[in-house]
Amino acid sequence: MRKYQINNNRTPMPVQDHHERIHNFDEVAQGYTEEMAIAEANRCIQCKTRPCVKGCPVEVPIPEFIKLITERNFEGAIDKIKEKNVLPAICGRVCPQESQCEVVCTLGKIKGSKPVAIGRLERFVADWEQRVKGIGEFDEGACVDLSGNPKVAVIGAGPAGLTCAGELAKMEYDVTIFEAFHKTGGVLVYGIPEFRLPKEIVRKEIDNLRECGVKIRMNSVIGQLFDLKDLEEQGFQAFFIAVGAGLPIFLKVPGIELNGVLSANEYLTRVNLMKAYRKDYDTMVDEGDTIAVLGGGNVTMDSARTALRLGAKKVIVVYRRSEAEIPARREEYEHAVEEGVEFHFLRNPTKIIGDGKGFVKEMEVIKMRLGEPDASGRRRPIEIPGSEYTMPVDLVIMAIGTRANPLLTQNTAGLQLNKWGYIEVNKQMQTSIPNVFAGGDIVTGSATVISAMGAGKDAARAIHKYMQEKLSPSE
Numbered sequence: 498m499r500k501y502q503i504n505n506n507r508t509p510m511p512v513q514d515h516h517e518r519i520h521n522f523d524e525v526a527q528g529y530t531e532e533m534a535i536a537e538a539n540r541c542i543q544c545k546t547r548p549c550v551k552g553c554p555v556e557v558p559i560p561e562f563i564k565l566i567t568e569r570n571f572e573g574a575i576d577k578i579k580e581k582n583v584l585p586a587i588c589g590r591v592c593p594q595e596s597q598c599e600v601v602c603t604l605g606k607i608k609g610s611k612p613v614a615i616g617r618l619e620r621f622v623a624d625w626e627q628r629v630k631g632i633g634e635f636d637e638g639a640c641v642d643l644s645g646n647p648k649v650a651v652i653g654a655g656p657a658g659l660t661c662a663g664e665l666a667k668m669e670y671d672v673t674i675f676e677a678f679h680k681t682g683g684v685l686v687y688g689i690p691e692f693r694l695p696k697e698i699v700r701k702e703i704d705n706l707r708e709c710g711v712k713i714r715m716n717s718v719i720g721q722l723f724d725l726k727d728l729e730e731q732g733f734q735a736f737f738i739a740v741g742a743g744l745p746i747f748l749k750v751p752g753i754e755l756n757g758v759l760s761a762n763e764y765l766t767r768v769n770l771m772k773a774y775r776k777d778y779d780t781m782v783d784e785g786d787t788i789a790v791l792g793g794g795n796v797t798m799d800s801a802r803t804a805l806r807l808g809a810k811k812v813i814v815v816y817r818r819s820e821a822e823i824p825a826r827r828e829e830y831e832h833a834v835e836e837g838v839e840f841h842f843l844r845n846p847t848k849i850i851g852d853g854k855g856f857v858k859e860m861e862v863i864k865m866r867l868g869e870p871d872a873s874g875r876r877r878p879i880e881i882p883g884s885e886y887t888m889p890v891d892l893v894i895m896a897i898g899t900r901a902n903p904l905l906t907q908n909t910a911g912l913q914l915n916k917w918g919y920i921e922v923n924k925q926m927q928t929s930i931p932n933v934f935a936g937g938d939i940v941t942g943s944a945t946v947i948s949a950m951g952a953g954k955d956a957a958r959a960i961h962k963y964m965q966e967k968l969s970p971s972e
Contacts, residue, residue: 505610508537510617515835519805522691522774525832526590531569534621538566540604541613548601549615554951555588555660557581559598559615566618571629574622582619583663583706584656584950586627586698589620591689592947593826627701641710646671647964650733652719652905655683656946657937658739659706660953661960666710668961673733675717680770683741685946687770688762690799692806693829696769720905725933735932735960738920739953742938744900748791752849757857759783761790761800761896768803785892786810789860791846792896793823798830800894801838812838813888817845817865817878843867845878847885849893859887899943906939917942925959926952931967934960 511527512518518525529537541563549559557578565574578585594616599605605612649665651658654676662672680686682699707713717723725736745760747753764782767773773782788809790801793816804812814833816823819842823830834840843865852858864884867876901918913921913929919942920935922928928935936952938944 503542503604503607503610504540505607507540507611507614508533508617510614512832515832515837518692519802519836522806524695525692528624529617529621531571531625534566534618535569537614538563538618541567542604544603546603548603549598549613552598552601553581554597554947555582555954557598557619562622563613563615563618566622571622571625575626578619578622581954582950583660584702585619586623586702587656587685587694588947588950589616589618589623590694590698591685592616592619593945595827597947627698637707640708641666643669643671643710647735648673648731648733649735649737649960649964650675650725650728651737651739653677653683653739653741653937653939654681654703654713654715655739655741655937655949656685657741657949657953657956658683658737659703660950661737661739661936661957662711662953663706663709664954664957665960666706668957669710670961670964671712672710673712673714675719675723675728676713676715677718677740678770679715681713681715687766688796688799690765690769690803691774692802693799718904720908725909725930735964736934737953737956737960738905738928738933738935738939739937739949739956740902740905740939742899742919742943743902745895746898746900747895748846748897750846750848752851752857755849755851755857756855757783757785757891758849758893759895761792761796761894762899764800764894765796765803768807774803774807782807783892784808785890787813787890788892788894789813789815789846789888789890790894790896791815792898793818793825794896794898795825795829797896798825798833798838800896802829802833802836804892804894805836805838809892813890814838814840815844815846815860815862816840816842818875819843819867822867822875841888843878845880846893850887857891857893858889860890860893861885861887899938901939901942909933925962926956927959927963932963934963 562574562577598615599612602612648671651662651674654674665672681703685699745762767782771780772778773780788804801812844862847863848861850859864881865878868879871877926934934956936956937949
């Protein structure tokens with residue numbers, strides 16, 4: 498039996514120099530080489546308790562795929578991951594491993610040691626597959642044909658919908674995804690910038706699903722173009738709603754109607770999905786010299802770092818709690834600091850001030866202090882009376898969260914919603930309509946890519962059980 502020797506030294510990820518990367522949209526983290534991946538994989542002590550697997554929302558067999566890397570069996574490693582995860586190249590880049598599989602890693606519990614870089618290893622083998630196996634343009638002739646099998650409709654081509662569709666295709670259902678946009682991927686394409694998740698990576702992952710038999714219909718706004726009853730008439734027997742929570746939230750302060758105040762959703766969609774960062778596209782996007790981004794999550798970091806790359810002279814993140822409470826991934830926050838984003842903690846806007854011509858000129862903020870923890874577990878911010886002051890800004894980006902998108906939910910009779918407009922489901926992810934299931938942000942509110950994928954995986958199992966019990970012919 499192999500004896501494992503503790504190695505406290507985590508293999509660093511090569512990254513693009515911060516002085517250079519603020520002038521381009523190339524990927525910041527550049528990935529492990531084979532030797533780096535093997536060195537990092539050899540840190541895994543292959544513990545019998547496997548806490549990392551329990552920490553993974555999609556149940557990737559982490560010790561097994563890492564062991565295969567140590568043996569240079571990269572093909573075996575990616576096959577092992579794909580037993581549970583249909584989007585490994587994406588998860589390896591944007592999944593918050595540090596708060597899920599890596600936070601419970603046994604090696605990380607040892608004093609002076611850091612957890613195994615599970616996400617970086619997952620990315621390595623996924624990239625190896627795309628590079629070495631030559632996965633390229635989509636070949637419709639290579640697709641598995643599932644026509645004639647029971648039909649399931651998935652509404653939304655984001656992480657939850659893609660995962661559910663991929664899992665159902667493995668079970669040999671005839672799955673069609675209906676996507677409102679002209680591109681598939683949901684938040685993966687409209688929300689996450691190119692420098693963090695290249696869209697070519699997303700395209701290839703989705704093409705893999707299509708070759709497994711998943712059909713995709715784009716420009717299909719369900720709730721407007723069709724409703725679920727129309728789809729039932731087309732032969733669909735079960736449905737998974739995964740439309741996300743894409744309705745932006747704005748602070749209720751004076752001045753939000755001014756030119757130069759916009760949501761992070763609009764800003765990032767224009768840049769990412771509509772390619773405003775490229776000179777060969779005519780997409781308009783608001784620009785400014787001094788830009789304030791409100792919030793502290795990953796969307797805030799994405800917006801701030803994007804603004805720098807579009808030429809802003811100064812980008813200020815305004816967050817009402819302290820550095821310790823920011824919900825963004827630590828790596829994204831540290832990259833933003835390296836790139837020159839300023840952080841004004843314990844501050845909250847009270848008004849946005851115009852220049853008399855309808856454009857943003859300044860923003861008034863008030864200083865905050867932290868009180869007792871609130872429902873989120875973080876200390877509640879409390880205003881300090883009389884501490885207001887103004888800062889000059891010419892663009893304000895609201896990145897303080899989103900709400901449920903009401904287009905489909907309000908046009909589906911009998912669909913029960915909670916008081917916030919999110920879909921209510923039971924433990925089997927089943928809605929108030931028996932053949933309709935739901936998951937991801939439209940159920941939970943804004944969350945992570947991997948949690949949405951976990952919901953998609955659970956929903957596929959529930960749909961399969963429903964189809965087997967309710968719709969299969971009796972023997």
